[in-house]
Amino acid sequence: MTIGNTNIVGTLRPKLTKDELAWLKVxxxxxxxxxxxxxxxxxxxxxQREKWVKEFMERIQVRGVHVHFNIRRVVPKSEIRxxxxxxxxxxx
Amino acid sequence: xxxxHIEPFVDRDVSFKKLTMPGFKPGVNYKMLSIDKDTGxxxxxxxYDAGFKQPPGFCYSEHEFLLMEGSLTIGGKKWQKGLxxxxxxxxxxxxxxxxxxALLLVFYNFGPPSFVESDKDHQNADRTDFKxxxxxxxxxxxxxxLFPATAPGCLLKILHIDKRTFGMTFLYCxxxxxxxxxxSYHDCAEEAYHIWGTSWMMQFGELPTGGYFWRPAYINHxxxxxxxxxxxxxxxxxxxxxxxxxxxxxxxxENHERAASRLARMKPALYNWILTSEHxxxxxxxxxxxxxxxxxxxxxxxxxxxxxxxxxxSASGAHSHLGGNKKKKKK
Ligand SMILES: [Fe+2]
Numbered sequence: 001m002t003i004g005n006t007n008i009v010g011t012l013r014p015k016l017t018k019d020e021l022a023w024l025k026v027x028x029x030x031x032x033x034x035x036x037x038x039x040x041x042x043x044x045x046x047x048q049r050e051k052w053v054k055e056f057m058e059r060i061q062v063r064g065v066h067v068h069f070n071i072r073r074v075v076p077k078s079e080i081r082x083x084x085x086x087x088x089x090x091x092x
Numbered sequence: 093x094x095x096x097h098i099e100p101f102v103d104r105d106v107s108f109k110k111l112t113m114p115g116f117k118p119g120v121n122y123k124m125l126s127i128d129k130d131t132g133x134x135x136x137x138x139x140y141d142a143g144f145k146q147p148p149g150f151c152y153s154e155h156e157f158l159l160m161e162g163s164l165t166i167g168g169k170k171w172q173k174g175l176x177x178x179x180x181x182x183x184x185x186x187x188x189x190x191x192x193x194a195l196l197l198v199f200y201n202f203g204p205p206s207f208v209e210s211d212k213d214h215q216n217a218d219r220t221d222f223k224x225x226x227x228x229x230x231x232x233x234x235x236x237x238l239f240p241a242t243a244p245g246c247l248l249k250i251l252h253i254d255k256r257t258f259g260m261t262f263l264y265c266x267x268x269x270x271x272x273x274x275x276s277y278h279d280c281a282e283e284a285y286h287i288w289g290t291s292w293m294m295q296f297g298e299l300p301t302g303g304y305f306w307r308p309a310y311i312n313h314x315x316x317x318x319x320x321x322x323x324x325x326x327x328x329x330x331x332x333x334x335x336x337x338x339x340x341x342x343x344x345x346e347n348h349e350r351a352a353s354r355l356a357r358m359k360p361a362l363y364n365w366i367l368t369s370e371h372x373x374x375x376x377x378x379x380x381x382x383x384x385x386x387x388x389x390x391x392x393x394x395x396x397x398x399x400x401x402x403x404x405x406s407a408s409g410a411h412s413h414l415g416g417n418k419k420k421k422k423k
């Protein structure tokens with residue numbers, strides 16, 4: 001849970017054993033490397049992503065943006081929030 | 093409790109490791125997809141070697157699995173790919189074996205993998221929600237009943253819903269030629285694994301077969317498309333509401349605040365009630381009178397005050413906005 005309900009009995013032994021802690025430490029180090037690699041790969045995708053975003057912004061002003069299921073709405077230019085130099089960060 | 097933003101990660105790019113934790117029999121191999129730094133809760137692809145056998149036993153953590161390739165005999169019944177099981181904490185599974193080997197996706201939802209040999213449930217286990225179902229041959233595809241819904245061509249099979257949180261596990265598919273032109277985020281974390289096929293998102297590019305993500309709450313994703321279609325399994329850790337919009341540059345903090353402002357606009361009675369009782373008040377639910385809520389360690393505990401300052405704080409650190417001008421001030 002993002003915020004835990006303490007009455008959901010999701011685990012019957014919440015305190016980790018020594019073996020589990022050692023395993024977790026190794027896994028977290030691997031995960032940190034995976035995360036760093038993802039950040040790099042996604043950074044490299046930036047020029048392509050900027051193009052995709054530009055195409056999306058054009059499409060929603062012609063074909064429309066999905067509001068619900070098959071309902072679309074063409075977005076008027078006045079409803080496009082200016083970018084104002086905002087970065088296009090995708091990994092947090 | 094927190095897992096970082098892992099998106100995208102393709103497990104075909106890495107090799108299996110042997111699971112050697114105490115309790116597990118030889119022949120269990122895994123690829124870690126994401127893991128919680130505090131609890132050890134994790135999602136993994138798991139490969140059982142041909143000939144693998146496991147006696148009856150339980151796991152301390154609630155877990156779920158989907159059989160993706162091969163076959164598994166559980167308690168004398170042979171299952172093919174598509175078997176989905178939800179196993180509450182401490183519920184004993186019958187003896188398990190596979191002649192040809194098996195590939196599974198396994199979610200350990202609250203703690204690390206563990207296995208205790210036992211043909212009886214743990215004394216504190218609650219078996220009520222235990223299930224085993226043939227999700228491929230025994231369940232129908234349905235249109236999304238969420239509101240607002242994903243675009244036509246994205247179909248669901250709901251495998252499990254947590255009755256308290258509405259966190260859910262589901263199979264989903266996209267038809268060939270699927271497209272959805274909006275940007276989405278949620279109040280909950282979302283994870284998914286591609287069993288087959290490639291889809292595309294404007295932020296992260298293509299997610300192929302074996303592709304996985306764990307995405308914390310309030311992070312933009314979409315628009316979406318799939319040329320040839322996909323089959324995937326997804327899971328959330330809370331109620332899945334689709335907040336759609338079309339600003340590719342909005343931040344998680346802005347998305348979070350927008351979600352709160354929509355609550356104020358769409359459910360003003362609820363929003364005002366929360367405000368009048370101070371926002372750290374823990375509400376009482378007559379249906380679950382003994383529930384309490386742990387708010388420490390909330391991984392997205394960031395919000396914006398009227399003074400324009402963004403800061404982190406644990407939600408248990410009591411403070412009030414009521415003395416300020418929160419309700420009066422129009423931004
Ligand atoms: Fe989503």
